Amino acid sequence: MGINTDKNSYTILFAIGMVIIVGTLLAAIDSSLKEKIKTNKILEKQQNILYAIGVDDNEGNNVSFISTDQAPIEFDKYVVNQIYIQGGKVIEDEEAYLIEVKKEKTLAKNPNYDRRLPLFIAEKDQKKYYVAPIRGKGLWNSIWGYVAMDENMVIQGAYFDHQAETPGLGANINQRFFMDDFIGENLLDSNGNFRGITVSKKDLDPRNEIKDDNRVDAIAGATITGDGVSAMIKSDLRLYVPYFKKLKQN
């Protein structure tokens, strides 16, 4: 090769050329796939919410959502009402499930902003479910989930997920052995005050048979992710307490 690759001018030209090529390539691929990725994310939300109320394709111990073709149909069938709560007012919104909790949390840093709290009301086998999205921090990145409750704030189902928790440890929050433990747990204590659920290493109840202790068994080696799950349940579901109190009075 006849090029002198050590020359300054060559180095700079090469760097500029590479940035232009790589930048264009990535931008082109990203914008051409954007719509498809967006649709996938919406379908995933529907699958997650349905999973929380027990509409899934689970076999054995594997978590498996209903198929993406079925998700919109089943979603319309089971989710009877979508609302969001803003400043104590309940507002109906057919697309409340598209509200992004992440964005609302950022906006809520401004004290003048009343955060929108989405809540999806579903009916399955003559039973009412109230599904709330939650979001928090794990060890490496965001964790989030959907918690289905009955009108007494007893958990009926939960789905958790994560961006980048450690595989084999914190990443297991989206496995059934962890999520299923939340079913039947009461978010309130015996006096009816909100206490949340603590992911506890001292639970001494690995089968999780005691349901009114506000605790579930932690995953060994995933302390920080587990603490993140406890924290997001406490901070985010607490905001729904006034709604459930009103619900009982009526």
Next chain:
Amino acid sequence: MGLLSKKDSKLILDPLSDNNPITIQVLGICSALAITAELEASVVMSIAVLFVMGAGNVVISLIRNIVPSRIRIIVQLIIIATLVIIVDLVLKAYAYELSKTLSVFVGLIITNCIIMGRFEAFALGNGLWRSFLDGIGNALGYSLILIIVGFFRELLGSGTLWGYPVLGDAIDKTGLYAFGYENNGFMLLSPMALIVVGIIIWIQRSKSTHLIED
């Protein structure tokens, strides 16, 4: 191997034994410690690295004569990051479920020093085919150690293999647990992975004494 010359097959076989990337070259230790708590995660990571190493080495080898040497590390980093991001985007659009399983590995691959190490040590100075073989060979060597470590950590730490309880049920006290056996929770933590890798290095060096330096 009829397909490969003796010199070429050495590229595949050496990293599996006397030139293993983890135990001899000490590359890729961070991911070997981080993700080997379960066998399944080890295997997924191995496959992902196999793809990226094969493709990455070929791309670097293709452009080896036109890369200015002073910025070659940055160029390598950009190429590897671009490759991984493209694969990630395509998976997100066409195989969303798979992309979710792999998403946690993306960051680990970009920063995996095995990949940079092989670009630098091999692909920059060798032809296409040999670079490809070197990438595959080193990824296989890396996979071998990952799977061994994952096997022992999951077996001793959780009493399961690929999620199946092979030693009995720890809570109901069946199988081995009926005799008072307990899982070792330490095995789930990264320091024990380092100790397992250490034991592998020890066994390897006591068998192949020519590897021991003074």
